[in-house]
Amino acid sequence: MTSIDQAEARMNVSPKFWDKHAEGYAKRPVGDEAAYQKKLEITRDYFRPDMEVLEFGCGTGSTAIAHAPYVKHILATDISAKMLEIAQGKAEEGNVRNVTFRQVAIDDFSPENETFDAVMGHSILHLVEDKETVIAKVHKMLKPGGVFISSTVCLGDSLKWSWFRFVAPLGRIVGLMPLVRVLSTQALVDSLTSAGFEIDHQWKPEKSIAVFIVAKKAG
Numbered sequence: 773m774t775s776i777d778q779a780e781a782r783m784n785v786s787p788k789f790w791d792k793h794a795e796g797y798a799k800r801p802v803g804d805e806a807a808y809q810k811k812l813e814i815t816r817d818y819f820r821p822d823m824e825v826l827e828f829g830c831g832t833g834s835t836a837i838a839h840a841p842y843v844k845h846i847l848a849t850d851i852s853a854k855m856l857e858i859a860q861g862k863a864e865e866g867n868v869r870n871v872t873f874r875q876v877a878i879d880d881f882s883p884e885n886e887t888f889d890a891v892m893g894h895s896i897l898h899l900v901e902d903k904e905t906v907i908a909k910v911h912k913m914l915k916p917g918g919v920f921i922s923s924t925v926c927l928g929d930s931l932k933w934s935w936f937r938f939v940a941p942l943g944r945i946v947g948l949m950p951l952v953r954v955l956s957t958q959a960l961v962d963s964l965t966s967a968g969f970e971i972d973h974q975w976k977p978e979k980s981i982a983v984f985i986v987a988k989k990a991g
């Protein structure tokens with residue numbers, strides 16, 4: 773049993789689901805290109821050429837590869853080998869040399885304290901078993917003054933998605949969906965501030981179900 777298999781058995785994480793959907797995920801265009809570009813731009817304002825960055829749940833690597841020219845190094849992690857294979861291919865094709873891809877669940881990732889200047893986690897906090905544990909871990913691994921930049925689906929913000937709470941467990945049982953938590957922006961902000969972060973930037977693009985947050989660890 774590999775450590776990823778063990779993680780799956782222990783925490784209900786779903787590498788097989790993501791492996792199966794990796795090709796489709798890579799081909800699917802970004803939902804709102806203008807909003808994605810704005811998020812890249814805002815993120816870049818926080819980056820400096822000497823920075824060590826972590827991205828967890830990096831998927832097929834597009835965001836890490838886009839930011840690579842602006843920082844020293846990005847460690848991009850994901851639970852899915854297939855996602856990482858596609859990401860690695862894209863990095864090689866683009867001759868990007870300062871991104872290292874590693875297969876590990878965020879739940880099992882334990883770097884030294886204060887290792888990173890910035891951590892990114894996009895479209896992932898609503899997919900983890902326990903977001904409080906993950907946020908506390910990110911806070912620990914950031915250097916003082918470091919930033920946690922996340923984009924998180926918050927279905928709990930809209931009554932329109934109330935039905936999802938009931939359908940999600942069924943979708944998961946039949947293998948059509950991974951674990952998806954119904955979060956609200958307020959609950960997410962509360963979790964970040966309880967962990968010791970200050971919210972430096974918060975933006976929800978019009979009609980989006982995801983909130984983009986830059987949270988800062990005190991310097």
Ligand SMILES: C[S@@+](CC[C@H](N)C(=O)[O-])C[C@H]1O[C@@H](n2cnc3c(N)ncnc32)[C@H](O)[C@@H]1O
Nearest residue numbers: 785790829830831850851852855877878894895
């Ligand atoms: C919705 S995709 C988002 C990918 C990318 N961050 C993006 O914004 O396009 C979620 C990604 O998180 C990965 N993932 C799911 N659970 C994870 C976990 N516990 N630890 C690390 N990665 C995980 C999946 O394999 C998948 O690639």
